[in-house]
Amino acid sequence: MFALAVLAASGASFAQSTVTLYGVADLGYNTVKMTTGSTVNAKTAGITSIQSGSRFGFKGTEDLGGGLKANFTFEYGVQPDEATTSMANRQSFAGLEGGFGVLNIGRQYTLIHGIQGALDPNGNATQAGWLPGLTNSIRSDDTIAYTSPSFSGFTASVAMSLAGSETSTAAGATKAGDATSIGATYASGPLSVRVVTETIKRTALTVAIPGTVYTAPATGAVLSDALADRKATSFGASYDLGVAKLSYLNTSAKAGSAADNAKATTSNFGVSVPMGALTLNASLSNAKMTDTGTTIGKANGFMLGASYALSKRTNAYAFLGEAESKPTGAPANNGKHSTMAMGLRHTF
Numbered sequence: 001m002f003a004l005a006v007l008a009a010s011g012a013s014f015a016q017s018t019v020t021l022y023g024v025a026d027l028g029y030n031t032v033k034m035t036t037g038s039t040v041n042a043k044t045a046g047i048t049s050i051q052s053g054s055r056f057g058f059k060g061t062e063d064l065g066g067g068l069k070a071n072f073t074f075e076y077g078v079q080p081d082e083a084t085t086s087m088a089n090r091q092s093f094a095g096l097e098g099g100f101g102v103l104n105i106g107r108q109y110t111l112i113h114g115i116q117g118a119l120d121p122n123g124n125a126t127q128a129g130w131l132p133g134l135t136n137s138i139r140s141d142d143t144i145a146y147t148s149p150s151f152s153g154f155t156a157s158v159a160m161s162l163a164g165s166e167t168s169t170a171a172g173a174t175k176a177g178d179a180t181s182i183g184a185t186y187a188s189g190p191l192s193v194r195v196v197t198e199t200i201k202r203t204a205l206t207v208a209i210p211g212t213v214y215t216a217p218a219t220g221a222v223l224s225d226a227l228a229d230r231k232a233t234s235f236g237a238s239y240d241l242g243v244a245k246l247s248y249l250n251t252s253a254k255a256g257s258a259a260d261n262a263k264a265t266t267s268n269f270g271v272s273v274p275m276g277a278l279t280l281n282a283s284l285s286n287a288k289m290t291d292t293g294t295t296i297g298k299a300n301g302f303m304l305g306a307s308y309a310l311s312k313r314t315n316a317y318a319f320l321g322e323a324e325s326k327p328t329g330a331p332a333n334n335g336k337h338s339t340m341a342m343g344l345r346h347t348f
Contacts, residue, residue: 017063021348023056027081028317028343032128037332047081050341051125051307051317054080055090061097068098091139101148108145111159111181111196112234112251113138118194119236119249121270121281122305122319128337129303129321131285132266134207135232135253137200140179150187157183157196176202176226190240196233203230205255205262207289223264223289223296224256231255245272262291281305285323299325318342 028050034042057075064070072095077088093106109117116132117124124133141163148156161179183196204226224230236249247270254263270283287299301323308316318341325335 017060019058019060021056021058024052024054024345024347025080026050026052026054026343026345028341030341030343031339033336033338035336037334048126049079049081050127050319050343051123051345053077053090053126057091066098068096071095071097071102071104093143099149101146103144103146105144107139107141108143108159110137110140110179110198111145111157111183112136112198112232115183115194115196115234115236116249116251118192119238119247119268119270121245121247121272121283122303125303125305125317125319125341127303127305127319127321127341128323128339129285129301130268130283131287131299131301131323132234132249132251132268134266134287135205135251135264136234137179137198143179153186153188155185155187157181157185174202190242191237192239193235193237195235198232200230202226202228203255205230205253205264207264207287223262223291224254225260226255227257228255228261243273245274246270247272260292262289262296264289277309279307279309281307295328297325297327299323313348314344314346316342316344 026049027047029045030048030050031045032042033040055075055077057073059073060071062070073091073093075091077090079086089107091107091109093104093108095102095104097103113136116136120130120132122130124130140159140161143159143161143163145159146157159179159181162175163177163179177200179198179200181196181198183194186193204222205224206221207223230253232251232253234249234251236247238245238247249268249270250266252263252265254261256262264287266285266287268283268285270281273280281304283303285301285303288295289297301321303319303321305319306317310316320340322336322338327333
């Protein structure tokens, strides 16, 4: 009775604010095979989150009056297939929203990951064959991000991350890891066009294609030194024909000093075909890596996906993906990454 009395006394404030619990429970059977040349490096199978990471979160909003709102989001990743699990901080931010747009501060998705996720017909599933995401950053700490209102279909975004560490260099002190991003989107009817550019201070360029061994001066996944800024640009478009949605995405990333600079370029063509409760997705990707102007490797991949809606919140899915990398002049080091998966996802 005392608790009810307290709630009644504060009813005016509760009426103007809401808090929502949400999440994803995703579990499926996944097989992975990695090879270098004719050597099998790894072959595994198990239960894991596949279509999207399992998570739970809280988000809330408070009406401050005059069209102004205060918002917050706390989101944590979990591993429901394990007996003991840790909670990873996926997103945690607070912000304001109004006629001026949206301003958020905290740990957030990067703008460049946002464009790549929007133009991936398989929705960032953790499977082989999706190459445009090999060079991008997914989330950034200590980030201030602003998104403008829509003006005749145009929306602009800018983000600044202060997550870098102070580093002394010959040119002075620099915050290695600090990042700035600028993006723009145009959406009109079935057409959507997006572009984002991102700069991260004093950061090497890496390309994570399992099984790949590159020639000197770049070895393994690290293609450049970290003596200069890493810069990346993604642009792409999608068009919804009704019977199918087509998409294209190109990403170019480069980094390194004059003595050891590298560049990676990826392209992806995608299609999504809705057929009632069933949706079929497919994508084809290719990539090219260079070091100081010399091609050191190429890669290609494909990914097939199917999703069947059992309800508005639950779907069954299946994926098949493969990526193959080909270091220049070293066929014995060709790497291949293959995956197959099927599972069930529920959102709440």
